[in-house]
Amino acid sequence: MVMASVIGLGKAGLPLAATIAESGIKVVGIDVDEEKCRMINQGMNPIPEEKGLDELIKKHGGKNLIATTDYWDAERCNLFIVIVPLFVDSLHNPDFSIMESAFRSVGRVIKEGDVVVLETTVPPLTTETIVRRWLEEESGLKLGQFYLAHSPERIMTGYSLSRLREFPKVIGGVDRKSGEMAYDLYKKFIPNLHLVSNARTAEFIKVIEGCYRDVNIALANELLKIAEEIGVDFYEARKYANHEYCHIHLPSTGVGGHCIPVYPWFLIKEMEKREKFEKARLLRTAREVNDEMIDYWIEKLVLECLKVDKPLSEVKICIRGITFREGVKETYHSRALAIVQRLREKGLNVGAFDEMFSPKELEEMGISPMKPEDADIVFDTFNLKFHTRA
Ligand SMILES: NC(=O)c1ccc[n+]([C@@H]2O[C@H](COP(=O)([O-])OP(=O)(O)OC[C@H]3O[C@@H](n4cnc5c(N)ncnc54)[C@H](O)[C@@H]3O)[C@@H](O)[C@H]2O)c1
Incomplete structure (x- = not known):
């Protein structure tokens, strides 16, 4: 009988865990966030923006999908799927610390015959090199006694469940047997699945x-x-x-x-x-x-400011839309935020407006909230349009 563990119940991992549970497979979800685990076990969805997830968590949370912070609760699982974040430092080098901790913990609970799959997007060769090493070191097993594959997550927040149902998903093993074993298990819950030559091909895709x-x-x-x-x-x-x-x-x-x-x-x-x-x-x-596009838009903004009949430093500039993509409440590497920051450094009177953030939330991020109707210039960062009150 297949029993799966999904490690990392975030925007990518939780929809996957719920999809597996919906296919009839028992899932032990592991996350370091105790509050998130508590919510899931009570049938409450911690990612409300994900369409259709409320129903699945209500149906399976605490039943077919048990969330826990303890890796030993997954001891009886035979499929382990890791989907924790991989951050990069300011020099663009990946920081594997979270992944290493997750895999070493998995390594301590896997048994002979278990299948481990990495879903986090990683530099090609990661699965066959360091991930394999972490698992072998912790488990005392050798590849061949356990199986290891990569299957990159290809979801888009808000559409994850439909993507898991419809979008082509690839899987590749670090050796042939691993690929075949992982493919057979994934086929039970991913309809549009393709086995590719190896893990590094799946990573590269x-x-x-x-x-x-x-x-x-x-x-x-x-x-x-x-x-x-x-x-x-x-x-x-x-x-x-x-x-x-x-x-x-x-x-x-x-x-x-x-x-x-x-x-x-x-x-x-x-x-x-x-x-x-x-x-x-x-x-x-x-x-x-x-x-460098932010420099281009800042130059245009400053030219717009000159159309306003006020000293430059008094022109009220509102940056409308601060998330990295419209409709997703996430500001990581947001170029709009970088524009706000640069304008502030230039001593200009800049604030921001975003339907997804309350004025209080903006203040907590160190940004002055500004309503578009109070501004002399509004720069709409999604539609790349200026609205200037000359
Ligand atoms: N969100 C997306 O749209 C998306 C799309 C494609 C791929 N991905 C991939 O998924 C990965 C994860 O992204 P996400 O959006 O789900 O992140 P997220 O921040 O929403 O969730 C990550 C989860 O992992 C948990 N976690 C952290 N350390 C852990 C540990 N040691 N053990 C167990 N759980 C741990 C966190 O508490 C959190 O719940 C990304 O790095 C990326 O490669 C995400």
């Missing part, structure tokens, strides 16, 4: 999806600037340029969030480590182009 998006957003950002320089309406041009084989993305204030601005660095850093700098030149340039 997820990372290059992020690279594609980053490079193409950088292209759109660059074309926006060139169009403006030569007097062309970028949006009109894009509308007619795009067709089946041409998909120019939308420009932006840059790229934020935990994924797209992070994943290209996995490959850039790997090429640096191998002293093959030129092999990741485009990825690096795209990162620079996107990160």
Whole structure:
């Protein structure tokens, strides 16, 4: 009988745990957050923005899905899925400490024949090298006595359950047997599943999806600037340029969030480590182009300020939309926040407005709340529009 453990009950792990429970498999969810575990066991959904999750947690929480902080509660499981966060430092190097702690804890409870799958997005080769080592060191078992695979999470917060049901998901083992064992188990709850050659291919698939998006957003950002320089309406041009084989993305204030601005660095850093700098030149340039977009928008904002009949330092500037993506309450690497910060450093009178944050929450983040109707200039960071009261 299959019994699964999902380690990390966050925005990615909890929808997965609920999906597995819904398929009829018993799940032991492990998380370091005691309050989250308590809520889940009482049938309360800690991620209300996730469509359809309320019903599943109500149905399975505390029954088919038991949440706990104790890894030993998962002792009887034979499938262990790890989906804890991987942060990166200011030099873009991954910080594996959370993952190491989770895997070492898993290593202490696995038995012969168990299958372990990593879902967190990682630099290619991670599963077959350090993850394997952590598990072998803690369990005293060798690969072959347990099985290890990678299956990258491809959800999008808000649509995770439908993605798990419909979106193609890949899985690859660190050896052939691991891939086959993990595929057979995952097939019980993931309908659109594809077994790929190995774990490093599965890792690469997820990372290059992020690279594609980053490079193409950088292209759109660059074309926006060139169009403006030569007097062309970028949006009109894009509308007619795009067709089946041409998909120019939308420009932006840059790229934020935990994924797209992070994943290209996995490959850039790997090429640096191998002293093959030129092999990741485009990825690096795209990162620079996107990160520099805030300078472009700040210059435009300052020019807008000059249209207002007030000394520059008195012009009230409202940055509307501070999350990294519209509709997701997350500000990690938010370019809008970077704009607020830079304008403040320049001594300008800047505040922010975002439907997802109360004025108190903004203040707690060190940002002055400002209503759009009280501002002289509103910069809408999602639609890239200025509204100026001249
Ligand atoms: N959220 C997304 O849209 C998304 C999309 C694709 C991939 N992912 C992947 O999922 C990973 C996790 O992201 P998330 O959005 O679920 O993060 P999250 O912050 O929402 O959740 C992470 C959870 O892990 C728990 N945790 C931390 N350390 C732990 C430990 N040692 N043992 C057990 N639990 C621990 C935290 O308490 C938290 O509940 C990301 O790093 C990324 O690779 C996320």
